[in-house]
Amino acid sequence: MTEHTQLIDAINIRTSVRAYDKDPIDDDTARQLTMTIDAVNTLADTHLQLVLNQPKVFEAANASGHLTNAANYIALVEPKDDPEARERAGFYAERVVLAATLRGLGTLWVGGSWDREEAARHCRIGRGEEAYLCVVIGYPEHHLSYQAKSYDELTAFQRSHRPTKTFAQFTAGMTDEERAAAPAWFTAGVEAAMKAPSAMNRQPITFTYNAADDTAAAHIDPAEDYRETLNDLGIAKLHFQIGAGSGEWAWGDGGLFIHKQ
Known part of the structure; x- marks a missing residue:
C-alpha cells in the first residue's frame, strides 16, 4: 500500500479531470490498480471494480463535450439503501483514486454523467447491490506533458484549478x-x-x-x-x-x- 507521505503528495496534486487521452491504460498500471482495489476490498469489505475500455458508458457525456474520451471507470458496487456502505465506499474508493493519481492517472467522480445501466452490464452485481456511483479514470489529455511537470507545478495548478x-x-x-x-x-x-x-x-x-x-x-x-x-x-x-x-x-x-x- 502507498506510504503516508505519498498520499499527502497525491492530495496536493489531485484535480478532477474531464478530458482524457485516447491511449488505453497500460497493462502494468491496470494490474497495479487491480491489486490496490483487491486489497482495499479485502480490508474494507467493499466491492469496488475496475472496468476498462467501455466508452459507451460515457457516450452522451463525450458527445456533448462534458467529458472527452472517457472510457474507463471504477464502479462503486454496494448494498442498496445502506448509509454506512455508501460512506465506506467513498472513503475507500478515494483511497484508490489517490493511488491512481500517484501513477499519473486522472480521475473524476461522477453521479450523472454516465449510463448507469450500461455500466452495470460490465460489473459483478450481487443480490441487493447496485452500482450507484463511478469514478472515471484514464490518462489526462496530453498526459506525457502532464507527467513531465514537477511536483511544484502540479500543486500550483491544483490551487488555481477550482x-x-x-x-x-x-x-x-x-x-x-x-x-x-x-x-x-x-x-x-x-x-x-x-x-x-x-x-x-x-x-x-x-x-x-x-x-x-x-x-x-x-x-x-x-x-x-x-x-x-x-x-x-x-x-x-x-x-x-x-x-x-x-x-x-x-x-x-x-x-x-x-x-x-
Missing part, C-alpha cells in the same frame, strides 16, 4: 478562538479535506474539534441534501485522516476521529 470553501467555512461550528487553539493535526486534517472532491463541488462536510477529549468530528451540512452526500462524507474523512497523520474515524454523520500520536 475554488474551495474557506477554512472558516469548513469549521463553521467553531469560534475563531477555538480554531486558533486547535492542535496542528486538526488544522492539517481540515486543510487536506479542503482539497477533497465532492459531488458538484458542493463540499458539504464540516469539522469541529473538542478540546475536552481531544477528538474531531465530521458533520454533514444540514443545508446539503443530495444523493451523494454520504459518499462525500467518506471522501472528506479520508482526506482529513491522511492530513492529520494518524488516527481512526467512526462512521456516520457526527462520527468522531481519535487522533493517535
Whole structure:
C-alpha cells in the first residue's frame, strides 16, 4: 500500500479531470490498480471494480463535450439503501483514486454523467447491490506533458484549478478562538479535506474539534441534501485522516476521529 507521505503528495496534486487521452491504460498500471482495489476490498469489505475500455458508458457525456474520451471507470458496487456502505465506499474508493493519481492517472467522480445501466452490464452485481456511483479514470489529455511537470507545478495548478470553501467555512461550528487553539493535526486534517472532491463541488462536510477529549468530528451540512452526500462524507474523512497523520474515524454523520500520536 502507498506510504503516508505519498498520499499527502497525491492530495496536493489531485484535480478532477474531464478530458482524457485516447491511449488505453497500460497493462502494468491496470494490474497495479487491480491489486490496490483487491486489497482495499479485502480490508474494507467493499466491492469496488475496475472496468476498462467501455466508452459507451460515457457516450452522451463525450458527445456533448462534458467529458472527452472517457472510457474507463471504477464502479462503486454496494448494498442498496445502506448509509454506512455508501460512506465506506467513498472513503475507500478515494483511497484508490489517490493511488491512481500517484501513477499519473486522472480521475473524476461522477453521479450523472454516465449510463448507469450500461455500466452495470460490465460489473459483478450481487443480490441487493447496485452500482450507484463511478469514478472515471484514464490518462489526462496530453498526459506525457502532464507527467513531465514537477511536483511544484502540479500543486500550483491544483490551487488555481477550482475554488474551495474557506477554512472558516469548513469549521463553521467553531469560534475563531477555538480554531486558533486547535492542535496542528486538526488544522492539517481540515486543510487536506479542503482539497477533497465532492459531488458538484458542493463540499458539504464540516469539522469541529473538542478540546475536552481531544477528538474531531465530521458533520454533514444540514443545508446539503443530495444523493451523494454520504459518499462525500467518506471522501472528506479520508482526506482529513491522511492530513492529520494518524488516527481512526467512526462512521456516520457526527462520527468522531481519535487522533493517535
